[in-house]
Amino acid sequence: MSNGDLTGRNVVVTGAAGGIGAAIAxxxxxxxxVVSxxxxxxxxxxxxAALAAPRDGADSDDIDCSPTASVHSQEVDVSDADSVRRAFDQLTAAHGPADVLVHAAGVMVGGSALELDAADWARCLSVNATGTMLVTQRAxxxxxxxxxxxIVVVSSNAAAAPRVGMAAYGAAKAAATAFTRSLALQVAPLGVRVNLVSPGSTDTxxxxxxxxxTPLDDDAETALLDGDPAVYRLGIPLRRIAAPADIAAAVHFLASDGARHITMHDLRVDGGATLDM
Incomplete structure (x- = not known):
């Protein structure tokens, strides 16, 4: 290996078009x-393309691409078994099998649990739960x-703490979390580590x-930091909204050999929002 601080050099990141996934990539x-x-x-x-291009005057949270990195992109539907199979087959043919997989793909479906539409429920489960199973199972x-x-799966603290208006999302992330931990248990004796990072409110x-x-204004940020007792939502003790780079740093650690004796762990990166859950 050219870099001894990570399990390998062939990395796949799903959900990488923007937000947390792009920061991880x-x-x-x-x-x-090799980053796909x-x-x-x-x-x-x-x-x-933007990641591979030289940048001047980057923001403090941006990280420049190494001149020796090889960056690739592919349109993949993580909820579709054939799409996932083709993507892994093409990856293996071109670069060999993945050494590190970060599964960050997901969708948010909100709404009252009393009024939740069956189609929205199915879409949320399909992407967030079934997608996690399909991608991590093959990897x-x-x-x-x-x-x-x-393997590192980006879940959510909503998987552990109920949220008013987030029943489908929380249920799907809870299913993804449970599957990931069971998978981790099964493959641990085979030399594969599988962990979770569960973010809270992140500026995406x-x-x-x-x-x-729109970008969060002062009122929206204060609402997130303070929480809302009317809907049983806790605030954020650290008094800041996470940046995508904060989540990326946690993912990078769990993927690295610095975490070589950690598996089945669910690392909350939420500023203390879920307290001791």
């Missing part, structure tokens, strides 16, 4: 790696055959959509 692309960005959103190609099988590998398009789709 950037973190790995700062090293001597997968997303159903065709903007994944622009994200990969884990390939890694088990090689006797090594690391998904969060902004909950506040009208």
């Amino acid at each position: 950037a973190r790995f692309a700062a090293e001597d790696r 960005l997968w997303d159903l959103d065709p903007r994944v190609h622009a994200t990969a 884990a099988a390939d890694m088990a055959a090689a006797g090594r590998g690391s 398009a998904m969060l902004r959509d909950m506040f009208g789709g």
Whole structure:
């Protein structure tokens, strides 16, 4: 390996068109790696191109791509078994099997549990839960055959703490979390580590959509930091909204050999929002 601090050099990141997934891809692309960005959103190609291009005057949370990194992009529907199979087959043919998989793909479906539409429920489960199963199952099988590998699934603190208006999302993330931990238990003796990172409120398009789709103003930020007793929502003790780079740093650690004796762990990156849950 060219870099001894990670399990391998062939990294796949799903949900990489933007937000947390793009930040995770950037973190790995700062090293001597083959980084494959997968997303159903065709903007994944622009994200990969921007990541590989030299940047001047980058924001403090941005990480420049290593000149020796190889960045690729592909449109993949994680909820479709054939799409996932083709993506892994093409990856293996071009670069070999993944050494590290970060599964960050997901969708937010909100609404009252009393009025939830069956189609929205099915879509949320299909992407967030079934997608996790399809992607991690194949990656884990390939890694088990090689006797090594690391998988990190980006879940949510909503999987553990009920949220008013987030019944489908919380249920889907809870299913994804439970499957991931069971998979981790099965493949641990085969040399494969599988962990979770569960973010709380993070400044992404998904969060902004909950506040009208615009950048968070002072009122929206205060509402998130303070919580809302009327809907039993806790605030954030650290008094800040996470940046995607905060989640990427946690993912990078769990994927690395620095976490070589950690598996089945669910790392909350939420500023203390879920307290001791």
